[in-house]
Amino acid sequence: MAIxxxxxxxxxTEDEVEQIGRELDGIRAEIEESRGAADAAYINRMIKVQRxxxxxxxxTLFASNRKPAWAAGTAMLxxxxxxxxxxxxxxxxxxxxxxxxDPEIHSSNWEWDTAQPAEQWKHSHNYIHHQFTxxxxxxxxxxxxxxxxxxxxxxxxxxLGQPVYNALLASLFQxxxxxxxxxxxxxxxxxxxxxxxxRQLRQIVRKGRNQILKDYVVYPALSGRNWKTTLTANATANxxxxxWAYVIIFCGHFPDGAMHFxxxxxxxxxxxxxxxxxxxxxxxxxxxxxLHILSGNLGFQIEHHLYxxxxxxxxxxxxxxxxxxxxxxxxxxxxxPLYRQYGQALRTIIKLSVPNHWTSSNDPAPPERSDTxxxxxxxxxxxxxxxxxxxxxxxxxxxRSRDERRHxxx
Numbered sequence: 273m274a275i276x277x278x279x280x281x282x283x284x285t286e287d288e289v290e291q292i293g294r295e296l297d298g299i300r301a302e303i304e305e306s307r308g309a310a311d312a313a314y315i316n317r318m319i320k321v322q323r324x325x326x327x328x329x330x331x332t333l334f335a336s337n338r339k340p341a342w343a344a345g346t347a348m349l350x351x352x353x354x355x356x357x358x359x360x361x362x363x364x365x366x367x368x369x370x371x372x373x374d375p376e377i378h379s380s381n382w383e384w385d386t387a388q389p390a391e392q393w394k395h396s397h398n399y400i401h402h403q404f405t406x407x408x409x410x411x412x413x414x415x416x417x418x419x420x421x422x423x424x425x426x427x428x429x430x431x432l433g434q435p436v437y438n439a440l441l442a443s444l445f446q447x448x449x450x451x452x453x454x455x456x457x458x459x460x461x462x463x464x465x466x467x468x469x470x471r472q473l474r475q476i477v478r479k480g481r482n483q484i485l486k487d488y489v490v491y492p493a494l495s496g497r498n499w500k501t502t503l504t505a506n507a508t509a510n511x512x513x514x515x516w517a518y519v520i521i522f523c524g525h526f527p528d529g530a531m532h533f534x535x536x537x538x539x540x541x542x543x544x545x546x547x548x549x550x551x552x553x554x555x556x557x558x559x560x561x562x563l564h565i566l567s568g569n570l571g572f573q574i575e576h577h578l579y580x581x582x583x584x585x586x587x588x589x590x591x592x593x594x595x596x597x598x599x600x601x602x603x604x605x606x607x608x609p610l611y612r613q614y615g616q617a618l619r620t621i622i623k624l625s626v627p628n629h630w631t632s633s634n635d636p637a638p639p640e641r642s643d644t645x646x647x648x649x650x651x652x653x654x655x656x657x658x659x660x661x662x663x664x665x666x667x668x669x670x671x672r673s674r675d676e677r678r679h680x681x682x
Contacts, residue, residue, distance in 0.1 A: 274408055274424045274532040278548045281531075282603055292601060293544025296578060299593055303582050307371055314585045315369050315377060318359055318565070326352035329505075330491065337501040345501075349509035351566075354516055356385045358568030359584065365394055367581045386513075387450035387483050389475045396453035402580050406525070406532045406553035413525065414532065416441065416448060417456050420624045422532045427627045434625035438618075445514035446483075450476050516566070519614050523557050524573030526617035529606030530555040550577035551598065556591070556607035563610070564588065574605065 275281045279289055329348030332341050361384030363369070369377050383390045396412065404410035408424055415421040418441055420431045441448050454472055458464045487506040492499040524530075531552045541549070554573040564571045564587075572587035575594055582590070598605040623631040 274422060274534045275537060275552065278533075278537060278545055278552060281552070282548065282601070284548075284601060284603075288601060289548060290542070290544045292597065292603075293542070293547050295597055296544075296547045296594075299590060300579055300582065303579070303586050303590065304371075307583060311583045311585060312369075312372050312374075315360070315364075315372075315583070318355065319377070322352050322355040322360060325349075325355070329509075333502045333505050334495050334498065337498040342501050342505055346505040346508050349505060350512040353385060353509055353513040354566055357513060357517060358520065358570070359565055361385065361390075362568050363584045365390055366398060368583050370581075385483075386446045387476070387480045388446070388452065389450075389479045392453035392472060392475065393449070398580070402577065404538065405550060405577055406530070407535060407538055408532055409535055410538070412452065412455060416452060418448070419621060421526055421620065423624065423628050423633060424532065424534075425624075427624075431625050434621055438621050442515055442518040443511060445518040446510070447480070450480060519610075520567045520570050522617045523610060523613040524555055524570050524576075525553075526620055527555045527606060527608070527613040528616045528620075529604060547578060548603070550574065551594070551603060551605065553577070554606070555613060556605075557610045557613045558607060559610060571610075574607075 279286065284292075325348045329345045329352060332345035332348065335341065361382060364377050364382045365379050365384070367379040370379050375381055379394070384393075401411055401413045406414060408414065408422060415425070418437050419434055420427065454469065454476070455464060459469060487510065488503055491506060492503040495502040533549060533553065537545075537549060551574055554577045556574050557567075557571045559567075559571050569584035569587045570576055572591050575587040575590045576584070578594065579587075579590065595605055597603075
């Protein structure tokens, strides 16, 4: 179900929404003022652990081709890749640690261990997804251009294969993400600037080539007679990272209770209304400290969308205050066990592979309206950057390449 007015949906007055905004701004200010040595020690410790796991995994695979060594080396490599992508790379590129003024872990310098170039990720994720979270026609993360994830999206017989596409996306997730900023739908419709597309493709080919050479040529070659062991270990570690990242991301955006929005909602949207949209559009999952670290603290997806540039190790304490605020104003706060959140997302994927009238909606009806399950869906066109509003500064930095900036200015 897509929401056109968050105030109406939550039965809040304009004054109440603005008060919620002030309270959430207050939480931000307190966390910003309290950042310090403990937070810096946390991210430096995570980087040290991640690099130690990667090195130990490589050494173990170099030393032996026996099954126990293969299993140990593969497990350490998989954990290292998960940590680098989830808790380190993703959060560093959001600018969560820029306040430290450490060039090594600054959002402008970090290049992560995955196929998508950091520059393109910061555009498609930091800007588009976080500014227009779950807004149909604006947020390209709704289905990643492959899946139908909202009943308002127009159905096509292509979507009958959605369970298969979903399995392929999960297994090849880093490559699906690598192509994400290209916006294949706009390319297919002839709406993408060919020069921009070619520049992006060159970046992707260069980054993807380097990833393939590193994991499937260089390290296996360095292993000598154990090259097959290293190659299969790298492939398994990459698959593990892909599946894990896919599950975590889908659990944060597509369980029951994570709402979608129409473009009317973001017209003249205030800062407080954006906060409210982020709470309604995201979902958390429950777990212990280790699960949250391995998920990049995205089990606190609501808090991450409220404060994408605040240190991830602070989300747990922030969540207690956000939950209390939601209870105070009777705002839905979606959370649950990891298995349930993913199960609901998977059910949605399967149900939306067929026309709306074949299935029922799992979403509550909007206030004072009947259920929207049988309403006609719309073919919501993807917007270009020129049609999207300017970026909010708290969403993290992103930069275009020098050539693309020159082309734009010309």
